[in-house]
Amino acid sequence: MIETGIAFAGRTGVKVLAMEPGYVKLMMPLEPNLNHVGTMYAGALFTLAELPGGAIFLTTFDASRFFPLIKGMDIKFLKPAATDTTVEVRLDSERATEIQNVANEVGKADYEWECELTDANGQVVAVASCRYQLRSIKPSSP
Amino acid sequence: MIETGIAFAGRTGVKVLAMEPGYVKLMMPLEPNLNHVGTMYAGALFTLAELPGGAIFLTTFDASRFFPLIKGMDIKFLKPAATDTTVEVRLDSERATEIQNVANEVGKADYEWECELTDANGQVVAVASCRYQLRSIKPSSP
Numbered sequence: 001m002i003e004t005g006i007a008f009a010g011r012t013g014v015k016v017l018a019m020e021p022g023y024v025k026l027m028m029p030l031e032p033n034l035n036h037v038g039t040m041y042a043g044a045l046f047t048l049a050e051l052p053g054g055a056i057f058l059t060t061f062d063a064s065r066f067f068p069l070i071k072g073m074d075i076k077f078l079k080p081a082a083t084d085t086t087v088e089v090r091l092d093s094e095r096a097t098e099i100q101n102v103a104n105e106v107g108k109a110d111y112e113w114e115c116e117l118t119d120a121n122g123q124v125v126a127v128a129s130c131r132y133q134l135r136s137i138k139p140s141s142p
Numbered sequence: 143m144i145e146t147g148i149a150f151a152g153r154t155g156v157k158v159l160a161m162e163p164g165y166v167k168l169m170m171p172l173e174p175n176l177n178h179v180g181t182m183y184a185g186a187l188f189t190l191a192e193l194p195g196g197a198i199f200l201t202t203f204d205a206s207r208f209f210p211l212i213k214g215m216d217i218k219f220l221k222p223a224a225t226d227t228t229v230e231v232r233l234d235s236e237r238a239t240e241i242q243n244v245a246n247e248v249g250k251a252d253y254e255w256e257c258e259l260t261d262a263n264g265q266v267v268a269v270a271s272c273r274y275q276l277r278s279i280k281p282s283s284p
Contacts, residue, residue, distance in 0.1 A: 001178075005178050006176075006177050006178055006183050007174065007175075007176065008154070008174070008175050008176075008177070008183040008185055008186055009183070009185070011153045012150070032149065032150070033149075033150050034148075034149065034150075035148050035150075036143075036147050036148055037209075041148050041150040041151070042188075042192050042212045042215075043150055043151070043185060043188055043189040043192060044150055046184075046185055046188040046189075046192075046215075047185040047188075050184050050185060050188075067179075069219070070184045070219055071218065071219060072216065072217055072218040072219055073184075073188075073215075073216070073217055074214065074215070074216040074217075075214055075215055075216075076213065076214040077211070077212055077213060077214055
């Protein structure tokens with residue numbers, strides 16, 4: 001679902017390297033995402049930083065009761081990304097429970113995390129603050 | 143060059159509606175960029191907000207002496223984008239001259255602008271603060 005569920009993401013060739021409750025690691029390949037100077041286009045780096053929102057949602061939240069929205073992102077590009085690039089995001093289960101409880105009570109809950117995008121040499125090429133909102137499918141109050 | 147020079151951008155189907163010194167208007171079509179809930183994927187909106195950086199560079203700065211980098215972007219998603227979406231960016235010639243003068247003197251100059259992404263009904267679906275840097279191809283001091 002993460003690799004091809006959104007055609008836009010599918011066209012980037014992004015790969016899920018690990019995906020489990022509270023943890024996801026994704027890889028964006030360089031070649032389909034080259035810019036005009038031979039490094040990774042900023043839009044592919046944004047996409048790599050954004051997709052963990054969906055992946056963490058799928059493994060960590062109750063998809064029968066909630067859905068996620070992206071509220072915003074502040075992304076800083078630190079170095080050109082000249083290799084395949086990875087991102088890891090962790091969300092601990094206590095924090096996930098807290099977010100779901102708020103969304104259950106008031107219909108929505110904002111949450112965010114910082115993530116680093118890392119090239120094949122271990123260099124951090126970008127950092128992002130990703131802001132999401134969990135929405136309750138049905139409000140708890142009738 | 144803007145529509146297809148970067149394969150990633152080409153795959154989105156983005157179109158240049160206007161492009162002249164100090165002004166650019168681009169359109170991101172909905173259909174190739176749908177997410178899993180039938181609105182425009184955030185990565186396509188990011189790309190629409192980012193590409194004016196290259197377009198304004200090409201029309202407004204001296205490409206024989208400078209090149210641009212994206213330093214970062216803070217993008218806020220306000221409403222789902224359920225139609226083709228456009229962006230307009232203006233950079234007045236005095237400000238452009240000032241930026242080029244700084245880059246010429248010290249080798250680089252940061253600049254930024256705010257832009258709005260607007261759907262076909264005139265609704266602003268996202269706002270972005272886009273941060274770029276103009277770099278001199280050859281440092282002025284030997």
